[in-house]
Amino acid sequence: MPKVSAEHSEARRAEILDGARRAFSRWGYEGATVARLESETGLSRGAIFHYFGSKLDLFVALAIEENHRYISLIVERGFDDALRSMANESPEWLGMLLEIQGRLRHDPKFVEKMEGMSDDRERIAAWLQDAQARGELRDDIEPVHLGRFASMVLNGLALRVAGKDPVDVEPVIALLHDALDHRTQEALTE
């Protein structure tokens, strides 16, 4: 495939994802009809389903993209910025995402699609290990458990934002930081 065409294809894909995200946020998953997906993306159903086979595929792609964005944020800029970004998400978007992910979580088709398309798990595992080696993160607890704890805090924050509950993210950042800090380990095991 010539380079220009691949770029065009990538841009079109991103355009569809943007529109679909708006449609899902606004009308929920069921409410985001094909007509509404067309109107939010400005593209025909033919174009949309050329890039994504079904509405479920579109949702899965958005969920993977969202996950990928957070892994990148963490790896490139740390948990603080990931938490700040989460605190600024749209409640409607997060509410939709959490609800549909929850509903689909035990659907084998969904699980397979989510599994098959991402190497983000290894990326975060390597980053956690490096951060331990650099002495930033405590190393008395396995890296996988540090990562899970941080993701629980992120998901707990997501639930809070989705619920439009008051959010002051700075204390959350400070507390997660202290939980994972290498100096905490030293102080508490002395």
Added chain:
Amino acid sequence: MPKVSAEHSEARRAEILDGARRAFSRWGYEGATVARLESETGLSRGAIFHYFGSKLDLFVALAIEENHRYISLIVERGFDDALRSMANESPEWLGMLLEIQGRLRHDPKFVEKMEGMSDDRERIAAWLQDAQARGELRDDIEPVHLGRFASMVLNGLALRVAGKDPVDVEPVIALLHDALDHRTQEALTE
């Protein structure tokens, strides 16, 4: 009302809640029809709706009861036991609870019912303040933020259990503990 009658009424109420919890876990909120609520509680619709005006009221009562149970666990036995209890919840029950709470969170009728029936917020606030005064919890961060952080971890764990993702609760307990510990504050501000 004579004492025996109040006790009987309380027992009957608890019986209905138990059955409704089973019905919701098994068939989801929509799937828990009146017939299924009857069969799980072993009581007639007349008896059920004598105690709870509607299916929504039944759900709200269960959500409040669940919240109350966790507040009591925290206040009486601390965050460790609350996390352990959450790790052992039924995934089906938590999945249903999170999904329906999420869906109803912006419904004014639901919000009003949840608000009107609980003084648990003050109970946990007082407990956090006492724990700071006793020197157990750090006091460089407002108690409300310590409570919110712990509830984010609990909710993040609930999402994980609901998703049937692997859960090893002991590292979560250790990390939350260290985040909130008074000695962490001392170590990191020296």
